[in-house]
Structures are given as structure tokens and as C-alpha cells.
Amino acid sequence: MTLLQIEKMTHYFGGLRAVYNYGLSIEPGQIRGLIGPNGSGKTTIFNLITGIYQPTEGQILLEGKQLNGRSPHDIASMGIGRTFQNMLLWRHMTVLEHVKMARYSKLTYGLVGAFFGTSRRHREEAESEQVAFKLLKMMRVDQYADQIVLNLPYGAQRRVEMARALAMEPRILFLDEPTAGMNPDELVQMMDIIRKVHGELGLAIFLIEHRMRVVMELCERIQTLVFGEVIAEGIPEEIQNNPKVIDAYLGKETVE
């Protein structure tokens, strides 16, 4: 069954049409890319799917279940994990606490466990700590586990954010410009990690990227968005050679 299916999604911010007639269907285990110039509506699409905004029109289905009208935490626990373009981390919390927090919906000990420290709570917290450490190791940030996340180097913070998104055991992972602001070394590391996450966890990944190299190497199919509309969709080679894409987007990139 199709994992994520979006039909005719349109969204207006007041008079501004940020997304128009957007459609998408992702199969389990696919890596999909979304590119487009600044302000073309990429992040808005993520926010619409994850419930931060409600689309003006259109419907969103995750494994056949409608996501429209649900709250973000509901959608998240149904299996969509994400990172944010500008990294939304919790400034007073440690790395380990970040990752454990994403296990929130998996905890069953309830308020009684929280208040009185029942054995069930200790068991579940220990379990989620184990899961967290596994992910931190996978992201190669386990040595920072007890540090406040803001004290970490930039690339490590990005990876913590990704470990956090993985801790909720999503079916699909949304990455919003995971390599933004990274130096070439960090970039290569991040691409490795995305491949590893895909390979080991068998996740579907939906990726927004500015750097052509990253999308072209990682993605099976790519959509190009301009002013909220998809102007081209296809495998990397098709996108690379599509005149509309070159005109709207790639041309500028080469000039830069």
C-alpha cells in the first residue's frame, strides 16, 4: 500500500498562494526529494503534512488514514518523524533527554508512574534509554549524551535532531535541508548517515535540499517546486536535464 498519498493540496496564507495543487505518493522505503528556489513552498508542504498548518484544500493520507484535521503530535505518533530547517532543539535539555523525549507516545506508565516512580516506569525509562543510546551511536553523537545540546558543534546538533526524529520509530522521515550550513566534511558525513538510516532502518525518507549533489545522489525521484507548483517530477537525470528546472533553478545555482 502507498505509504503517503497527497492529492490536490492547496494552501493560502491570507492572499498568498504558498502551495498549489500539490500531489505526491511515496512507497515504503523510498527516498524522495523536493527542490525549489527560496520561498517556493517546500517547508510549507512539510508543515501541512505534519499538521502545523491545515491545508486550504486537498487530502493527505498516511497508509490510507486521513491526516487532515489531526493535531501535530497525533500525526507524529502515527509515524511521521521530522527535522526542521532551522533545527528546533530544546535549549535546556541534554542530548539524551532530547532523544528520550521522542519516545513520549510509547510510554504507558502514565501519571501514576510519573508521580510514584513505579517499577513499570523504571523499566520503560530504561528501555527508552537503550533505544536512545543505540540511535546516538548510529549518529555518532553518543559521546555527548549528557551534554546540553546547544554546547555541541553544529553538525552534531543536526545529527542529534535526526536521532530524536528516529526515536519515535517513524514510518517515514522528513528532513528539511539536513545539510544546510554544513562544511564539506560534515556534508559527506550527513549523506553517509542518511544512507545508513535508509539502509538499516528501511525507512522512507522525504528530503528537502538546496544542494544539488545531495538530492541527485540520494533520491530515487525528485520534484521541483516553483511558486508552490510542481513544475517537474522524475528521476535525477530527468530533473537535471529538464529545461524548465534549469531555467527556474539550476541555472542560478551554477551562477552562484
Next chain:
Amino acid sequence: MESTGDELSINGKLKSSRVREFVAPIPLLSWLLGALVAVALEHYIGTSFAQTLGLRKAPMLFGFDIMLKQPTLIHSALTYLVLIYFLPIIVVARLSAAGMNGLAAILIDYPLMLTVLIHLGMLYAILHWWSNMSLYRADVLRFTLIAVLLTLSLNLINGYMGEFSCSHPGFMALGAYASSVFTLGLFADDRVFGPALLPQWLGPYLFPVALVLGGVVAAVGALAVAIPSFRTRGDYLAIISLAFMFIVKSLIENLEFVGGPRGLGDQPGWANRPVVFVTVVLGIWIINNFVRSTLGKALNAVRDNEMAADAMTVDTRQTKITAFLFGAFWAGVAGGLYAHALRYINPGSFGIQMLAEGLAMVYFGGLNSVYGSIVGACSISLLGEMLRPLELFKWIIIPLLLILVMIFRPTGLIAFREFDVKKLVRPKQASDR
């Protein structure tokens, strides 16, 4: 921890100092033993020793009242402090360190609860003995403990959740009145509530019910603040909660059956020292359990970035409402204790001044920290008492201190520190940080 940076620099300074080396290997058990010896000493020779020093009686609150009122006696008061408290505590603590470290190491193999109970037993013995010297001390002790509970419950909302709430005096009033109506109605021959319905001897056993009832009533009241405030994002809480405080106050003023503005008195004095101590310790334990669980830490996530918390499956609205009601509950319990410790309440005492004191304790001690709330509540309460002889100047010195803390440590003295009981009671080594 956020304070890691400061801690490191402080540690750097202290490491070189001899004091640090001297103190490092002393476990908590030894400190408690030292304090126990000190209060025993005071109990047996305090009064006569004070008189040989030329004091009328043993200084009640660490000699501050004497020093402020009669500067000529400063050296006597200081001598008393050093010889009765300071030296015995340091000497006994240091000498017993090796033995107590051994004991602490043995206790590690037993359930933590046992170790904790031993520590708490010693702490209670110290406080009880110390406060046996005078009624005044006993009162200071009880009201300070109640302040700790109130501060912690306020910290839950203003610190852990990071929303500015002003309704705590209102919650405390609800708790105080609800529990008073319960105890007066059932166990006292009262003008309004008629003759006692249940026998007197049953009262103390049902007092916990009265406290819980106070807490529940406060939590229900909190629902009236929480539902409108947390419906949408935005800073409505400060205003709505302030309004709530005034509404509760004027509501009670207009309720004749609880005495209106004249207040309600003659509650049975069941909030004695052991009851207050046990209730407050229980409150600290439960609140600390909560804030250290992932469910509790969700509050920090919501505070630091709500959108991220939501995206990581945290039910943000439920988290906020639960914590708000939880905080209100403990404020209500504190109110019940307060009513039965003071044995008189009136609506006027649950106003702006109480709010200011509570906020001062939270922000002075440190946000998001159980240690901070304990330190904040104790220091502001004790300072308030100790500086009493200064009268008006007290109201200049305390705010000034608060401003200084805000300048040098904007989040309070001991902010963002986890209260880890296991760490607190474990044996210490000389090389310990």
C-alpha cells in the same frame, strides 16, 4: 546542565583551596551527624553558655536579631554561633567522615528507600530538637517548610513549564478554606458549621483527607485558569491567572459562611511539626519524581520549543494542563497546612504580597530546580525573620538581594539542576567533584 560552565570555574577556584579538600570527603550522613551534635549541644548547654557570654538567652535565629538590635553583643553572638554550631558541625562531620562513608557504602546495597529514610529521620531529629528551644523556632520551622512546598509548586509552572502564573495565592486560599471547612465542619463545635459530627480523636487521622481535599479543590479551580489559557498559544496565562487570584479573594470576602473578610479561625492545630515535615517531604518526593520522568520533562520541551515538542509526539496541551493542575494541587495542600498551622486565615493574606514572596523564593532559589526551590524558600523565609528587627529596611534589603541575584545569575542561584537523591546520599571520596 546549563550551569556546567560556572560550575567548572567555581570548581577551579575551589580546588586549589584547602577548604575544598577538607570538605570533599564528607558524606551527607556526616553533616547530619554534625548538625545533630550541634543541636544536642545547644539543647543541653545552649542557654547557660549564652548567659556566660552575656546574652539573655540562646540566640533564636542564628543570632541575627541580637546582632541587629544590640551591636555591642555582636562578638558574643558570633562566639556562640562558632562554638555551638560551626565548630561542632565541622569537627564531627570531618571526624566521622570515614566511618559514615563506610556506612553509606554498605547502605548502597540496600533499597534506596532505606537510606533515604535514615537521612530523613536524622534530618527530622535535628529540626525537631532545634525547634524545641522555643515556640518561635517551631513556628519558623513549620512556615518555612510550608513555603518550600509552595515555592516548589510555583516553580513547576514558572520554572519547569516556563509560563508566568500569578494564581498561586488563589490556589493556596482554595486549599486553606476547603480543608478548614472540612475540619471545622466535621470535628469542631463551630458557630457556623454546628456541633462536631465526628469524634475528636478521629480528626488527626482524617487530616490527610482534609489536605487532599484542599489540593483537589485548588486543582479544580486551576482548571478555570488552564482551559482558557492553554487553548491557544500566547501569553494569556499571566493575565488570566492574576485575575483569578483577585476573583478568589473577593469571592471569599463575599462568602459569609466562611467569615467573609473577617476570616476563619480556630482550626484544629493538626499541622504540627511532624505532620508538616512528612507532608512537605512527600510533596517534594512526588514532584521530583514527576519532573525527572519523561512525562515531566515534556514540560521543558514545551517550554523550550513547543513546535518541536509537538512534532516529537508530545501532547503539549495535555502536558501543560496536567502540570498546571498538579502545581495547583500542591499549592492547595500547602494552603491546608498553612490554615492548620496558623489556625486563622482571612482572604487578605492570600493576595499580592504572598504572590510577591512566592515569586521571590522561586526566582531567588533558581528556576527549574528542586534544590533551588528549597534553598530559595528557606533563605527568603529565614532572611525575612532574621531581618525583622530592621523593620522597614527589610523591604529594601530583600528586594535588593533579589536584584543582585537576577543580575549575576539571571535564572536564580541553583537553576536547572536535577535533584538526584542517589547522588546526594552516596559515599564521598576526596577526589569527588
